[in-house]
Amino acid sequence: MSAKTNIAELSALLEQSRAAIIDEWKRTVMDLVGHKYPGVLSMDELHRHADLKLAAFSAYFASCREGLVTVTKESPLGKMVYDLSSDHDTRGIKPVDTALYLVALKKAISHQLVCAFPDSQEQFVEFLELLHGLMDQLTILSFDAYATTREKVIAQQSQSLMELSTPVIVLWNNVLLLPLVGVIDTIRARQFTERMLEAITRHEGIVTIIDVTGVPVFDTGVARHIMKAVDAAQLLGSRVVMTGISPEGAQTLTKLGISFANVISRVSLRAGVAEALKLVGRRIESIAGAN
Amino acid sequence: MNGSILQHLAVTTATDIVRARSVARQEAARIGFGLADQTRLATAVSELARNVLKYATEGSCTIHEDSTPVEMRLHITMEDHGPGIPDITAAMKDGYSTGGGMGAGLPGTRRLVDKFEIESSPGFTRVTISMVRKRQ
Numbered sequence: 001m002s003a004k005t006n007i008a009e010l011s012a013l014l015e016q017s018r019a020a021i022i023d024e025w026k027r028t029v030m031d032l033v034g035h036k037y038p039g040v041l042s043m044d045e046l047h048r049h050a051d052l053k054l055a056a057f058s059a060y061f062a063s064c065r066e067g068l069v070t071v072t073k074e075s076p077l078g079k080m081v082y083d084l085s086s087d088h089d090t091r092g093i094k095p096v097d098t099a100l101y102l103v104a105l106k107k108a109i110s111h112q113l114v115c116a117f118p119d120s121q122e123q124f125v126e127f128l129e130l131l132h133g134l135m136d137q138l139t140i141l142s143f144d145a146y147a148t149t150r151e152k153v154i155a156q157q158s159q160s161l162m163e164l165s166t167p168v169i170v171l172w173n174n175v176l177l178l179p180l181v182g183v184i185d186t187i188r189a190r191q192f193t194e195r196m197l198e199a200i201t202r203h204e205g206i207v208t209i210i211d212v213t214g215v216p217v218f219d220t221g222v223a224r225h226i227m228k229a230v231d232a233a234q235l236l237g238s239r240v241v242m243t244g245i246s247p248e249g250a251q252t253l254t255k256l257g258i259s260f261a262n263v264i265s266r267v268s269l270r271a272g273v274a275e276a277l278k279l280v281g282r283r284i285e286s287i288a289g290a291n
Numbered sequence: 292m293n294g295s296i297l298q299h300l301a302v303t304t305a306t307d308i309v310r311a312r313s314v315a316r317q318e319a320a321r322i323g324f325g326l327a328d329q330t331r332l333a334t335a336v337s338e339l340a341r342n343v344l345k346y347a348t349e350g351s352c353t354i355h356e357d358s359t360p361v362e363m364r365l366h367i368t369m370e371d372h373g374p375g376i377p378d379i380t381a382a383m384k385d386g387y388s389t390g391g392g393m394g395a396g397l398p399g400t401r402r403l404v405d406k407f408e409i410e411s412s413p414g415f416t417r418v419t420i421s422m423v424r425k426r427q
């Protein structure tokens with residue numbers, strides 16, 4: 001018997017046992033994972049999913065002329081798995097359970113095939129092989145889909161984290177504070193430089209304090225980014241006060257041969273603030289009578 | 292080298308630089324190096340890893356320890372199969388850069404550590420840095 005006839009028959013058989021397969025699959029999924037997501041997975045929805053899947057299976061098998069074709073993520077079946085996986089992810093259904101979902105479907109179909117084929121062993125084995133070939137592809141795709149969704153989420157998160165992590169604070173009239181926290185790579189350097197320059201222009205920043213207390217490693221790369229930011233700030237007429245270099249950091253910087261020539265540097269943010277205020281002709285004083 | 296390899300890390304993305312240097316810092320701390328030495332080592336690893344990424348696109352970082360009862364000894368090897376450095380003497384000079392940098396990475400790293408070895412040929416560059424301290 002040729003692959004073609006087998007596939008056609010398998011497709012027909014799936015149609016024929018559709019109701020039974022859906023029924024068994026729904027029950028298995030509910031038994032295995034339903035209790036973990038009360039109210040999230042409903043019988044109705046599972047029914048709809050299964051129905052759509054099996055229709056897509058039949059269509060897929062009908063499209064296989066010479067044996068199984070690879071399921072790409074652009075094909076209807078592949079898209080279905082992708083949608084399922086990302087839908088599950090957004091609803092908080094774990095990837096293991098999505099995998100179980102597919103495994104349960106494989107089981108239900110195999111089981112119903114056994115029931116429909118009590119005696120023709122040889123053909124049954126071939127059917128199973130076709131089926132498993134397909135289901136394995138789908139399981140792998142769902143894994144890929146999950147990773148893709150996750151990567152998207154991570155990219156979005158790091159984007160928003162980045163925006164959160166470079167605030168420019170107006171400390172006093174014409175005095176800006178830029179606390180740098182975390183790893184300063186090219187993208188973040190560009191971002192904080194842009195924000196700083198924008199703020200200098202908008203608030204007529206005469207002094208900008210760059211606080212590096214939160215920068216874990218100060219190497220030549222970070223130094224270069226900061227120097228460029230300092231140069232740009234100075235072009236706009238703002239003085240730069242740098243604060244928060246640790247004693248180890250200072251030692252390391254001198255060993256590296258890096259000096260911030262045009263920059264006023266102060267050990268602590270407190271000293272930096274005092275210096276910045278002085279540059280705009282202000283100072284912090286105790287209120288008379290208070291101790 | 293005697294002793295044991297503590298970590299073997301790939302350096303292929305900017306994230307790997309961050310990982311390599313924080314692992315180096317952790318290992319140094321675990322062995323008992325002080326905060327200043329940890330910072331130097333982390334910075335040195337950061338420099339070397341950035342060079343790997345910039346000039347060779349990928350490479351690896353191996354952290355190795357052969358401490359004795361009297362001495363703490365940590366070695367880090369950064370290796371790549373990039374273009375190699377044609378003129379090592381020039382590359383070790385302050386201010387020499389073929390990549391528009393400050394040219395402070397290699398000479399600075401040498402000053403940060405106790406021992407600095409570099410070898411390079413077309414298609415290969417390996418830098419090994421060591422930090423050695425007497426135990427208190």
Ligand SMILES: Nc1ncnc2c1ncn2[C@@H]1O[C@H](COP(=O)(O)OP(=O)(O)OP(=O)(O)O)[C@@H](O)[C@H]1O
Pocket residue numbers: 220221224338342343346347371373374375376382383387388389390391392393394395396397398416
């Ligand atoms: N792994 C490497 N492979 C090939 N060439 C390298 C490698 N590391 C360094 N070099 C060469 O040595 C030069 C000096 O390196 P060094 O790290 O001192 O400066 P830089 O990377 O150019 O600038 P900086 O580190 O200050 O940002 C580089 O410009 C480059 O030509």
Ligand SMILES: [Mg+2]
Pocket residue numbers: 338341342392395396397
């Ligand atoms: Mg460098």
